[in-house]
Amino acid sequence: MNRAALVFAGLLVVLLPVSLLAGRLWLDPFTDPRAPLILMELRLPRAVLAVVVGAGLGAAGAAMQGYLRNPLADPGLFGIAPMAALGAVASLWFGFAASPYMLPLMALGGAALGMALLALIAGRTGGIALFTLAGLMIASLASASTALAITLAPSAFAMSEIVMWLNGALTDRSWRDVYLAAPLVAAGIGFLLLAAKPLDALTLGDAAARSLGVRTEMLLLLLVAGVGLTVGAGVAVAGIIGFVGLIVPHLVRPLTDRLPSSLILPSAFAGACLVLAADSAVRILPLVTELRLGIALSLIGAPFFLWLLLRMRRGRL
Amino acid sequence: MILCADNISLSRGARLVLDQVSVRLAPGKITAICGPNGAGKSSLLMALAGLLEPSVGRTMLAENELSALHPQIRAQRIGYLPQEAEVAWDVAVENLVRLGRMPYRDRGDHAVEAAITALDLETLRHRPASRLSGGEKARALLARVLAGEPQWILADEPLAALDLAHQQTLLRHLRKAAQAGAGVVIVVHDLATAMNHADRVLVLREGRVVSDGSPDDALSPQNIANGWGVEAGWIGETGARALVV
Numbered sequence: 001m002n003r004a005a006l007v008f009a010g011l012l013v014v015l016l017p018v019s020l021l022a023g024r025l026w027l028d029p030f031t032d033p034r035a036p037l038i039l040m041e042l043r044l045p046r047a048v049l050a051v052v053v054g055a056g057l058g059a060a061g062a063a064m065q066g067y068l069r070n071p072l073a074d075p076g077l078f079g080i081a082p083m084a085a086l087g088a089v090a091s092l093w094f095g096f097a098a099s100p101y102m103l104p105l106m107a108l109g110g111a112a113l114g115m116a117l118l119a120l121i122a123g124r125t126g127g128i129a130l131f132t133l134a135g136l137m138i139a140s141l142a143s144a145s146t147a148l149a150i151t152l153a154p155s156a157f158a159m160s161e162i163v164m165w166l167n168g169a170l171t172d173r174s175w176r177d178v179y180l181a182a183p184l185v186a187a188g189i190g191f192l193l194l195a196a197k198p199l200d201a202l203t204l205g206d207a208a209a210r211s212l213g214v215r216t217e218m219l220l221l222l223l224v225a226g227v228g229l230t231v232g233a234g235v236a237v238a239g240i241i242g243f244v245g246l247i248v249p250h251l252v253r254p255l256t257d258r259l260p261s262s263l264i265l266p267s268a269f270a271g272a273c274l275v276l277a278a279d280s281a282v283r284i285l286p287l288v289t290e291l292r293l294g295i296a297l298s299l300i301g302a303p304f305f306l307w308l309l310l311r312m313r314r315g316r317l
Numbered sequence: 318m319i320l321c322a323d324n325i326s327l328s329r330g331a332r333l334v335l336d337q338v339s340v341r342l343a344p345g346k347i348t349a350i351c352g353p354n355g356a357g358k359s360s361l362l363m364a365l366a367g368l369l370e371p372s373v374g375r376t377m378l379a380e381n382e383l384s385a386l387h388p389q390i391r392a393q394r395i396g397y398l399p400q401e402a403e404v405a406w407d408v409a410v411e412n413l414v415r416l417g418r419m420p421y422r423d424r425g426d427h428a429v430e431a432a433i434t435a436l437d438l439e440t441l442r443h444r445p446a447s448r449l450s451g452g453e454k455a456r457a458l459l460a461r462v463l464a465g466e467p468q469w470i471l472a473d474e475p476l477a478a479l480d481l482a483h484q485q486t487l488l489r490h491l492r493k494a495a496q497a498g499a500g501v502v503i504v505v506h507d508l509a510t511a512m513n514h515a516d517r518v519l520v521l522r523e524g525r526v527v528s529d530g531s532p533d534d535a536l537s538p539q540n541i542a543n544g545w546g547v548e549a550g551w552i553g554e555t556g557a558r559a560l561v562v
Contacts, residue, residue, distance in 0.1 A: 213420045
């Protein structure tokens, strides 16, 4: 574990108990008789889910930036998250979401379809340009289908459900969601860690990486599996939560030797910290209704992205 | 360990970039691949490195077909330096050089140090890639290849970004590697470099080998006229020749 991983793991250890106590009403675990129930059934699963989702998105962001050799890459750009969202929207549209497992399972089905399409189109050549374009087209198609589903929603209630869900949140999540997402995210991070060293070689370009023994088609499959599982599982339980994969590697990179392999694990910890902190913040904010986590992170992420663009224009990225 | 291309042809899109090329390269020598733009020099080098698979014919390392070798084993035997000096992230020189150990999956401290010393990079070892000049970056990238201690060093225009002094340093080092038993194949545009520093020169034109032999023979005024369509002649002593056009 490198220095950056230790720093963000340490931060996570500090944030986790704070998050458990944070809310519109701060919980006093020593005097409040309801505290054990609230902690075990509401706040702990929500916090663990924030850690799981954030870790997956952070690791996926670091791996995607390494693969595309571009600090502005985000795992959400490559079709898997919109496809997962489309699966979830379909379950809401058809009214299957009443069954607790159907929505996440259909979201995972959408993510799997996105991964399969991406691997099928770009997998043979392993070319980055084809991968990016295929991802963007899958994302466009999924977004258009989602918009169509909203437009043709069978009822105003279904439409509202879909729109609310798309905004991403960890409200009212339970241990069931944790059990569903955690193994998939862990497996996804495992795939991304297997891709870590080949990503380092890609720093020198495609030909140099292949001359160092990297099998680029295998690398692409590892990435599709890793990003698909982490992002797909994240969307399945929390909806669309953007910008984490974009922001987090930038927070981590200055603490590392800047090789992609040094970023993946620390980015998982940093992503967990970011989503946990943001989810705690939306609970504390004195608004009439709780701000959706996806909206909050977009409000942070979009200006951050613009700042990155400005830095890039000045040649400092 | 002989590296050879056996009657290979290679197409990129609809264009035939190598047309029935056969070469047999022995270790311990510096071979220069020359030719006009678009002659297929880089494609031949990539095919010899096992990075492009010929559509016809085969490339062999000793008794093994390159396409059948495990990529990691191939990477241990053949070091390849591409033409583009690409470094995507702001990695320090030492870490950049250490990437050359990837085929062995070890740190290879001794080999990394030797490569850093050989290319005069000691004072730059902690400098990030974004703060290197073109020549410094080219040296660091070549050191990356040397750190892998390959039996074959295949470099595509390794001198292009270097000043005169560093060109000489690099050529001296390639000669040292060849004397130690490695095979060295470089693509060069500067015919004087090929004439003065190579043991053997291959001249390509339109994907075919049009001359192959000692520098004196392969780069004779007649062959230069055939290859480049330019009237030129050599002046000076052996090893210090200059081309007069």
